[in-house]
Amino acid sequence: MIQHAGSLKNCKYADIRLGIHETKHANAEDGKAKGLGEDASISFGIRVLAGEMSAWGYYGQSLGKGESNPKSIRKILTLGINKAYARAVANASKKAEFKSLAPSLTAVNLAGIVSCNDTINAVFDEDPRNVSLKEMLTFCTKISGDVRGVSKDVQYACVNVQTGINRELFCSTEGSCIDQSYALTQGMVSVVAQKPGGIPEVCYDYAGDLRGWEVLKGNNVYKQSLGDFAALRTRETVELTEAEFLPATTEPVVVVTNPHFNALLVHEIVGHPTEADRALKLETAYAGRSWLFRDFQDNELGKQIASPLLTAYSDPSIQGYGHYKYDMEGTPGKRVNLIENGILRGFMNGREYAAILGHPPNGSMRAIEPHYVPIVRMTNTVFANGDKNPAEIISEVEDGYYIVNHRIPSISESRENFRISAQKVFKIESGKITKLFRGGGITADSKDFLMNVDAVGNDFEVFPIPNCGKGQPMQVMRVGNGGPTLRSRARLTGHQ
Amino acid sequence: MIDLEALRNCVRNGIDFVKKQKDVIDAEIFASWNEHITVRLNYTSDIPCNGVHEPKSTQFSGLGLFVVFKAGKGIKVGFGSVPDNVTAKGVVEAFQKARKNKVYDPDFKSLPVPAGKPVLGNYHDPAVMDIGDETIVDLGWRGLKGALTEYNQNHFNKSIIIGGDIAVIKERMAIVSTKGIDEFDESTILTTSITSMIEKESVKGTGWNTSTHLAGFDPEEAGCASAKSAIKTIGGERISSGTYNVVFGRQPVTDLFTNIVIPAVSLSSVNSSDTPFLWKLGKKIASESLNVYDDGAIKGAVGSKKISCEGIPTGRTDLIHNGFLVGFLANNYLSRKFENVFVSFPPRNGFRYHNGGRNHNIQPRICPTNIVIEGKDEVPSQSLLSKINNGIYIGRIWYTYPINGLAAGDFTSTIIADSFLVKGGKIDKPLKPNTVRINNNITDVLNNIIAVSKDKKQTIVWGGKEVVLAPEIAVQGVKLDSIAGFIS
Numbered sequence: 001m002i003q004h005a006g007s008l009k010n011c012k013y014a015d016i017r018l019g020i021h022e023t024k025h026a027n028a029e030d031g032k033a034k035g036l037g038e039d040a041s042i043s044f045g046i047r048v049l050a051g052e053m054s055a056w057g058y059y060g061q062s063l064g065k066g067e068s069n070p071k072s073i074r075k076i077l078t079l080g081i082n083k084a085y086a087r088a089v090a091n092a093s094k095k096a097e098f099k100s101l102a103p104s105l106t107a108v109n110l111a112g113i114v115s116c117n118d119t120i121n122a123v124f125d126e127d128p129r130n131v132s133l134k135e136m137l138t139f140c141t142k143i144s145g146d147v148r149g150v151s152k153d154v155q156y157a158c159v160n161v162q163t164g165i166n167r168e169l170f171c172s173t174e175g176s177c178i179d180q181s182y183a184l185t186q187g188m189v190s191v192v193a194q195k196p197g198g199i200p201e202v203c204y205d206y207a208g209d210l211r212g213w214e215v216l217k218g219n220n221v222y223k224q225s226l227g228d229f230a231a232l233r234t235r236e237t238v239e240l241t242e243a244e245f246l247p248a249t250t251e252p253v254v255v256v257t258n259p260h261f262n263a264l265l266v267h268e269i270v271g272h273p274t275e276a277d278r279a280l281k282l283e284t285a286y287a288g289r290s291w292l293f294r295d296f297q298d299n300e301l302g303k304q305i306a307s308p309l310l311t312a313y314s315d316p317s318i319q320g321y322g323h324y325k326y327d328m329e330g331t332p333g334k335r336v337n338l339i340e341n342g343i344l345r346g347f348m349n350g351r352e353y354a355a356i357l358g359h360p361p362n363g364s365m366r367a368i369e370p371h372y373v374p375i376v377r378m379t380n381t382v383f384a385n386g387d388k389n390p391a392e393i394i395s396e397v398e399d400g401y402y403i404v405n406h407r408i409p410s411i412s413e414s415r416e417n418f419r420i421s422a423q424k425v426f427k428i429e430s431g432k433i434t435k436l437f438r439g440g441g442i443t444a445d446s447k448d449f450l451m452n453v454d455a456v457g458n459d460f461e462v463f464p465i466p467n468c469g470k471g472q473p474m475q476v477m478r479v480g481n482g483g484p485t486l487r488s489r490a491r492l493t494g495h496q
Numbered sequence: 497m498i499d500l501e502a503l504r505n506c507v508r509n510g511i512d513f514v515k516k517q518k519d520v521i522d523a524e525i526f527a528s529w530n531e532h533i534t535v536r537l538n539y540t541s542d543i544p545c546n547g548v549h550e551p552k553s554t555q556f557s558g559l560g561l562f563v564v565f566k567a568g569k570g571i572k573v574g575f576g577s578v579p580d581n582v583t584a585k586g587v588v589e590a591f592q593k594a595r596k597n598k599v600y601d602p603d604f605k606s607l608p609v610p611a612g613k614p615v616l617g618n619y620h621d622p623a624v625m626d627i628g629d630e631t632i633v634d635l636g637w638r639g640l641k642g643a644l645t646e647y648n649q650n651h652f653n654k655s656i657i658i659g660g661d662i663a664v665i666k667e668r669m670a671i672v673s674t675k676g677i678d679e680f681d682e683s684t685i686l687t688t689s690i691t692s693m694i695e696k697e698s699v700k701g702t703g704w705n706t707s708t709h710l711a712g713f714d715p716e717e718a719g720c721a722s723a724k725s726a727i728k729t730i731g732g733e734r735i736s737s738g739t740y741n742v743v744f745g746r747q748p749v750t751d752l753f754t755n756i757v758i759p760a761v762s763l764s765s766v767n768s769s770d771t772p773f774l775w776k777l778g779k780k781i782a783s784e785s786l787n788v789y790d791d792g793a794i795k796g797a798v799g800s801k802k803i804s805c806e807g808i809p810t811g812r813t814d815l816i817h818n819g820f821l822v823g824f825l826a827n828n829y830l831s832r833k834f835e836n837v838f839v840s841f842p843p844r845n846g847f848r849y850h851n852g853g854r855n856h857n858i859q860p861r862i863c864p865t866n867i868v869i870e871g872k873d874e875v876p877s878q879s880l881l882s883k884i885n886n887g888i889y890i891g892r893i894w895y896t897y898p899i900n901g902l903a904a905g906d907f908t909s910t911i912i913a914d915s916f917l918v919k920g921g922k923i924d925k926p927l928k929p930n931t932v933r934i935n936n937n938i939t940d941v942l943n944n945i946i947a948v949s950k951d952k953k954q955t956i957v958w959g960g961k962e963v964v965l966a967p968e969i970a971v972q973g974v975k976l977d978s979i980a981g982f983i984s
């Protein structure tokens with residue numbers, strides 16, 4: 001099929017992704033079964049670069065079981081290639097027509113890569129295909145019932161789990177043929193607790209990894225079974241209903257942020273602004289731009305944007321939701337050093353953006369399913385580990401706050417400022433953790449926070465972030481984020 | 497593309513098959529076909545670019561079957577779905593899945609029952625259903641042309657960014673149940689939202705356009721409006737942190753309602769005890785100036801549907817009346833679960849929106865349609881500025897989230913475009929974008945509304961399911977923080 005695409009007049013490049021996602025899922029609320037199921041979805045996506053002034057045309061579609069025999073697939077893929085090609089040709093023609101009005105319009109150029117032929121098998125101890133739906137439902141029902149019973153103040157407890165295998169075949173006119181499979185298992189816990197007459201305290205959190213069912217038995221970043229993880233989150237939520245709300249401050253204070261909190265922090269103020277498509281303004285109307293790159297002459301590359309203690313990188317080769325061997329353009333994924341000792345070094349990219357920036361392609365293009373278009377996504381994007389014991393970092397604080405576990409972010413358009421709420425905030429007095437507060441978080445200008453980091457812990461972890469939204473239509477992607485404990489300065493935020 | 501007749505035949509023949517199966521008490525079959533076309537724009541005057549970056553589409557179809565089974569003296573319920581197989585074989589496969597997936601759910605009471613006749617009839621545009629690839633691409637370039645022409649005419653041709661998209665959504669569905677529901681729906685939606693900037697001036701403008709028919713759709717106007725708005729905000733000033741009287745423009749009103757208010761008046765938030773309006777039914781939650789309702793049957797509105805994905809005719813559901821909470825958005829499942837706790841909320845908002853269409857493989861969730869915001873005594877837009885006298889006109893906000901969880905009501909957001917200082921009841925200097933963060937509680941904002949404009953426009957925001965017929969709203973005492981001091 002890919003040869004057919006390559007034979008079309010003025011077709012410069014084409015790729016086809018064909019994949020199957022097999023998933024089992026179950027959920028329960030308050031000890032009551034709510035649902036379960038087992039589904040397999042097949043879909044494909046085609047990208048064609050064609051026309052005199054080459055431009056993109058895309059087409060995607062889901063397929064049914066009846067269409068999944070070779071003859072039917074061939075027929076449907078041919079239709080899809082022809083649609084994508086027609087769009088590319090029409091687009092290229094218009095681009096040429098508009099060139100006089102818009103001089104920066106340019107034929108698409110892709111940075112070169114070595115074509116690969118490879119097969120990657122899913123890794124798991126407990127095969128998701130062998131987990132029974134009944135077992136999954138019993139698991140959810142028991143956990144949600146158990147945590148509902150933790151306290152009379154628990155108003156709602158919901159648990160859902162999924163496990164499965166995603167397999168995707170990639171072929172391009174350049175000769176790549178890659179067959180990759182990854183397992184995925186995730187558990188989500190949502191708990192609401194409320195004292196009579198009080199404001200409900202809400203907590204939801206995830207345990208998950210690109211592994212088999214063993215993930216929910218304790219082979220995860222928390223090193224806890226989903227039941228123990230849910231019970232812990234529930235006890236914390238109940239405890240918070242008795243805590244005072246954190247008073248906001250008008251001036252920055254010393255804050256120590258734990259690895260779970262830093263997972264969202266690195267996601268928002270390092271990961272997103274170092275996506276090349278965002279730096280090149282393609283997300284201006286949606287997820288925003290990047291303060292790190294205004295234009296080719298005016299940008300932060302090679303400049304100090306963070307404390308010399310701070311290094312951040314994105315690495316698909318390590319375990320986590322952002323793990324893979326090849327991205328969805330067939331480029332081998334590799335570690336990208338984003339910030340080295342405080343200096344901005346690079347962006348996550350795809351082949352088109354690498355060519356524009358003059359950087360080597362680093363394999364950071366992904367889509368949530370084959371029928372969606374790949375865009376630049378974080379992989380496992382993290383603050384690098386340091387060498388200081390977290391207990392020592394806290395013990396050195398005379399007057400400050402310990403910011404524990406992330407909740408919800410709100411970030412400025414170019415990621416230059418953030419407000420992120422925490423599940424818990426503790427006062428630190430004379431090096432000791434004291435009073436617990438609820439409804440708190442921190443806010444700061446991103447550069448100020450990064451520059452003020454004066455301690456980096458040695459407790460590096462990568463957490464599952466299951467819901468990173470980007471693109472149009474929005475693609476909600478799983479990525480890995482994390483880091484060690486950090487100490488910096490920020491204003492406290494509270495309940496308004 | 498699957499035609500409506502094929503969907504209707506599938507569900508009608510399917511229900512006959514299911515009714516004959518052992519242990520079946522009730523059943524509901526839903527079948528759909530959807531196509532979502534997106535033309536993404538990206539023009540950057542100083543960076544090599546494509547203008548129209550990508551014309552793309554994704555389409556999917558399938559059927560979903562919900563079955564109530566006998567189980568001893570009680571019942572069990574199961575859901576099964578099959579993608580891209582709207583045939584008798586697909587029904588059999590979905591039924592086998594439903595049987596395998598059945599559970600005892602004590603909160604399930606009954607499938608939906610017929611509830612009146614739909615208001616809307618044949619309201620889709622066949623021209624959109626048959627839209628060709630060249631036309632799709634052309635819509636994108638028209639949006640770009642609107643912005644480029646406006647910038648060129650005003651001699652701005654460097655440091656220009658134009659982004660956004662044109663979206664074309666085609667949906668067909670049919671549903672039949674043993675409770676007597678036998679309905680179908682076919683709709684077309686065209687939307688565009690274009691954002692453009694003169695980056696060296698740090699100004700950004702927004703334009704948007706919506707229609708159910710191709711003939712009434714004008715992406716060029718949206719592009720032009722975005723450029724005009726950006727040019728108008730050149731020379732923006734910072735403000736200091738403090739409490740201000742503000743006028744929220746249509747996009748911020750839509751953003752606040754889409755991300756905070758409407759989720760808080762959904763029965764799904766009541767179900768999870770995660771709303772600031774828990775146990776507030778019948779109580780005052782907002783200024784008496786405010787009325788809010790959902791209405792999925794407004795002719796020509798892009799959030800309209802003939803029927804819900806549960807086969808219930810769409811219509812008006814009052815949510816806030818003269819400042820009092822009078823209703824919650826509901827689907828059949830939660831409406832019946834809570835009918836003995838509150839009252840029976842009409843289950844008009846059970847939809848299966850997912851991945852850009854009415855998706856066969858999920859069960860109905862609660863989704864808004866067209867959210868209409870009205871004032872008790874509405875005023876012309878200009879009068880809103882007089883009402884606040886001195887303050888800020890906020891034209892576009894971004895990243896609005898319930899930062900401490902929905903139940904706490906706290907939200908935060910940044911002002912990114914289209915905004916001005918207001919002095920003596922008139923628009924004064926522009927506000928510098930990306931320099932102000934809003935930090936407030938939604939209950940305070942709703943209670944501090946002082947006026948609502950008469951003029952409304954269908955408005956959408958990124959990621960939102962609903963369309964808001966949005967007025968401009970004047971609010972007193974909004975907390976604004978000066979941010980990003982290191983950005984020049």
